[in-house]
Structure formats: structure tokens, C-alpha cells
Amino acid sequence: MKIAVFAGDGIGPEVTGEALRILDALDLPLSYHEGDVGGAAYKKHGHPLPQATLDTAKACDAILFGAVGDFDCDHLSRDLRPEQAILGLRSANGLFANLRPARVFPGLEDTSALKPEIAAAIDLLIVRELNGDVYFGEKGMRTTADGLREGYDVMSYDESEVRRIAIAGFEAAKKRRGLLCSVDKANVLETSQLWRDVVIEVSADYPDVTLSHMYVDNAAMQLVKNPGQFDVVVTGNLFGDILSDQASMCVGSIGLLASASLGERKTEFGTFGLYEPIHGSAPDIAGKGIANPMATILSAAELLRHSLGQEEQAARVEAAVAKTLADGILGGDLGGSAGTREIGDAVLARL
Amino acid sequence: MKIAVFAGDGIGPEVTGEALRILDALDLPLSYHEGDVGGAAYKKHGHPLPQATLDTAKACDAILFGAVGDFDCDHLSRDLRPEQAILGLRSANGLFANLRPARVFPGLEDTSALKPEIAAAIDLLIVRELNGDVYFGEKGMRTTADGLREGYDVMSYDESEVRRIAIAGFEAAKKRRGLLCSVDKANVLETSQLWRDVVIEVSADYPDVTLSHMYVDNAAMQLVKNPGQFDVVVTGNLFGDILSDQASMCVGSIGLLASASLGERKTEFGTFGLYEPIHGSAPDIAGKGIANPMATILSAAELLRHSLGQEEQAARVEAAVAKTLADGILGGDLGGSAGTREIGDAVLARL
């Protein structure tokens, strides 16, 4: 079982280190294969996503990803910025389905900015498309007829792209509470109209899933007003970026949220995927030993589940995390004082 | 002082009716000029924004707009749907700056889904660009080389479009707490990169305003976590659509939020503008006399302020609204039981 480990920038290496300690404790035949990504890779190799890293990914069953982002790189041209590492890994590996579960861990209802009774009801999964939309369309700077600078980006989806993510959404809903909410802006965008049409077509194959549609502006409201109404939300790359971050903050603790990005490639044990915490590289606290590694540990659990077929071990890790939190061992982001290593130790002890 | 009154669909006529009763009570030389918009206009004239309505708008100093949206029209082609009325009025009149203030009325801190102490700190203004972005770029359905249906929409901004809305943002910040947060997705979008470059250029003229930049996904998180950090937020049409609805729900009472859309056209008394509540046509409660007219009444106050130069009368209306709310006269959306007319009466009595 080969795991590519791309720790990246800022707090990436610290939090990834704790996740590896947990994986080590599981007595699985794991091997780790490191690779450089992000600003760290740029500084060493002149590129945020070197070919060697891409090759390592291809040779493995899954990627455990830390975080990328480095202020030093802000002046670089777009194709050399740290973010290109994650965008490039998603597209080079056909990882089109980003699964972002958001739910409140028992005992942590009060860490949300939402009222505790509203936060407690959150148990949703955002299924975000990752390989298309305005992220990957033609883009650039041009000059208008009047000689003005103009930036442009083409948003688009074709029916095959929508169909496969819609299927991912319906499949997820089938395994959960059977509710799928598709989010778009079909009252304004043709891309969304095609999206909606295709989602409706796919729904014919899922008679036991209840499909609803919501405009993205309304979804952003409903996620604040009554997030408990959502089971699975399926949406495009851009809206998914915004709504999944919003949803994670509704939970109150972005340091606890994992994500899995899956494609069609099968490995010996499951589906090839990339696993990363939702939070970023947090350069302001990097190297201080205070970053919360829980989101990365939970990402490792998702890796066990989806890419290595180790549901039991995944659940074991998740239970140890829940127990640690219930015991009040909390990082600074949750108002506690436990450091990175201390949290890792606590999870290990409860495994 | 000529006011175009476009009541539109659903609860539009009811809530507009109350706003007109308030305006009538002010003893100003007002004349009203009605026009059909939305599904109502389509049913009468075959178009959601008839030429006669456009002509009425041009002949007036301001537009008081109710709401558009009608399920009966969902099957129509895009150019005939009710939403085209508002999009068309915005673009035909060059109304590029949408101002959406969000703050919690004293006594209503608890109606938000956010914790009362977090909600109470909200006092922000979203300045949303309204005439460009992916809303108005080339769009359509096409067939890919593989014969697949594809929807597309071109996102773009040129420097003049960004400059004028940036100026609107800086000017607003200057009159408030002096903080301007520009929201974009410059790590992915070229449109956003141009946006950011131009906002930075404009900032040179506003040394006393503190400018910050935030990615839209982070902004959606921060609006939940700590909305009190924002003073003025300036952003594009699409991100503004999402974030302003989210912000209004953070306040807790979308039935209380007004908006003003302004352009460059000056009238005898101020700036020509369109004023509308943030909420939609709410067909489910239309005609029942239970819709909350406060957002439309507050929109009328903004109309008095910006288009008619009646700051004093605007403040008078706003004070009467605040007093009504403080006296506990609340619509169903706020957990109260006051009907549309009753709320109108209560505001009138407190004028």
C-alpha cells in the first residue's frame, strides 16, 4: 500500500507528520513516498508541481496532501504559484469529485459561530466538482477595442462532466439520508442550465433519492439559516469552493475538517484519491508546533477508507479522534491549548 | 419628484403598497408611475420587461422595485423569464453599483442563526458590481468536438468597470469606518487578478482607507466566523450575489434588508437609482397579507436619500421602522404575528 506524501508549505509538514504517526500505528503494510509541492517545491526546483512529484503520485495508491501557499510566491506568474500544485494534481489525476463532509463533533456544538442547536443539526456532505468550471476554462488578459486591460475566464461544463459528478452525488445520498440538493445559478448562467438539465436526467436512475435544486445565493443563505436541512449538496467547482468553506465554518472548527478527492482510477485496494485538510498552510503559525493536526488525521482516515479499502481502520482512527475531542484535548483554534504533537499523542493513545 | 413603481410578482405588490403609504405621508411633491415587470408583465405583454416599462424608468428620478419571480415562467427561454426584468433594468440604466447594508436592528440580535453577540457586531455594507462579470458575458449552449452538449458563460471585467465600482467602495468606506475589503479569487481567475490590480491602483487616491484583499471562499467563512470584522466589502457581480445574501441571513431577517442600485446618471435631486428589498417574490405567501413590508419601506428610505436628496426624510422613515421593531411589532419571518398592513400602519403611526 503505497502512499504519496506531499506535505507542502507552512504547517503542512507538521500536521502531515502527526497523520503519519497515526498511520504507522495501524500495522498495515504501508510505504511512504515523499514529493515536493507548492512554494517549497518552487524554491527547490523552480516549479510548484515538479514532474517527479506527478510521477510519484501516479505510482502510488493515494496521496496524503498537507497544504500549499506561501506569501513569498505571491509575485510569481500564475503557473508558478503554490496553488497550481493542488490544481495540477487534481486535473492530472482526473480527481473530479471532492467530498467534504461537515458535521459537528459531540461536545463541540459551542465552538460554532452559529447557535449551538443550529450547529448541532449539521450533518452534510458537499460533493464538489473539481476538474472543470471556470477554474480550467480558457483564461487570460486581453485588450478591449477601447484599449483597456481586460481579464477573462471561460466557465463551462459539458454533459459528461456533469453526469459523473451527479452520479457521485446521488450515490453518496443513497448511502446517507437520501436527499440530494443540486446548487447552481440557472436563472443567470447557461453552464448552470446544462448542469440542472443533466442532474435531472441522472435522477431518473435514482428514484429513491429526493432531488432538489437551489440557487447558489439562496444556498449560501440556507447554510446559515438552517444547515440541518442539507444531506448531500452537489455543485460545481466554483460554487463548491465557496459553499464548502462556508459550511466548514458553520461547523465551527476548520481544523477538524477533512476532504477526499476521487476520480475513476481504481487501485488494488479501492479508488485512487487525494486527501487533504480543508484548512490552508497558515504561514503565521507555521513551525510553532501549535497547528491542529486533526483535519489531516481525519483525511488519513478517509484515505484508509476510500483508497485502501480499510473501513475498519478508518473508523478506528475517527473514533480515536472523537474520543480525544470529547476528552477536551483541543487545539488553540478550538479555544484549547494542546499543541500539534500533544494532539497526535492523545489520538495515538486512544487508538 | 417622479418615482417609477414596478411592483412585479408574488408579494411584490403588497409590500410596495405599504412603502407607498409611507412615502405618501411625507408631504413631498411625489408622483408615481407604474410599470409592469417580471412574470406579471410576461402574462400581460409577452415580455418580462416591456419597452413601456423601460421608458417609464427613463422618465423618472428613481425606481421602487418590488420583486420578480414566478414558477409559471420556469419553462420559458431565458430571455423571457422574470429575472430578466431586474437584470435588464440594471443594465439598461447603467446601475453598476449595488449597495447592500447589513446590520442588526437593536432588539433583534436573537433572530439571527448566529450567536447574538456575533450577530450584534454586524454593521457592514456590501458594494456589489451589477453590470458585468459572468452575468453579462457571452453565453450559450454549444456542442463539443465529441458531440456533447456544453453550456458556457464568459466571465470578464475590464479596468474601467473595476475602477468605477472600486471608487464606489472607497467612497463608501471613507464615509464609514474606513475599511475596505476587496473580495476576489485571484489565485485562480484572471478576471480577479485584473480586479485586484485595479483596486490597488485606485487605492492610491484613498490613503485614509485601509484596503485588504480576501479570497471569496475565505470571505464566505469569515462572514460566518466573525462578520463584525467587515466595514465595506467590494466585489464582483457573482461573488456579490452570493456574499450579500449570506450576509443578510447572518443578520437574521432578510425581510428587513434594503438595497440601492446606482449608476452615473444624475437627476435634479440626486443620483438615479433602483431600490428593492433583498428578498424575492415569495409566491408561497403571496396575497395572504402576511409578507413583511419592512425591507421595501427601508428601500424607499434609500430612494429618498440617494435619488431625491431627502436625507432627513430618509432618516425619519428609518427611525420609524426601528421604533416599530423595538416595540416588538414583528412579521412572521421574525417570529412575530403582525401582517403586512398592520406593520405599515405601525410605521405610519411612528413617523
Ligand SMILES: CC(C)[C@H](C(=O)O)[C@@H](O)C(=O)O
Ligand atoms: C488553493 C485554491 C486554488 C483551492 C481551490 O480554490 O480549489 C482551495 O481554495 C480549495 O478549496 O482547495
Ligand SMILES: CC(C)[C@H](C(=O)O)[C@@H](O)C(=O)O
Ligand atoms: C434574480 C437574480 C437574477 C438576481 C441576481 O442574481 O442578481 C438576484 O439574486 C439578486 O441578487 O438581485
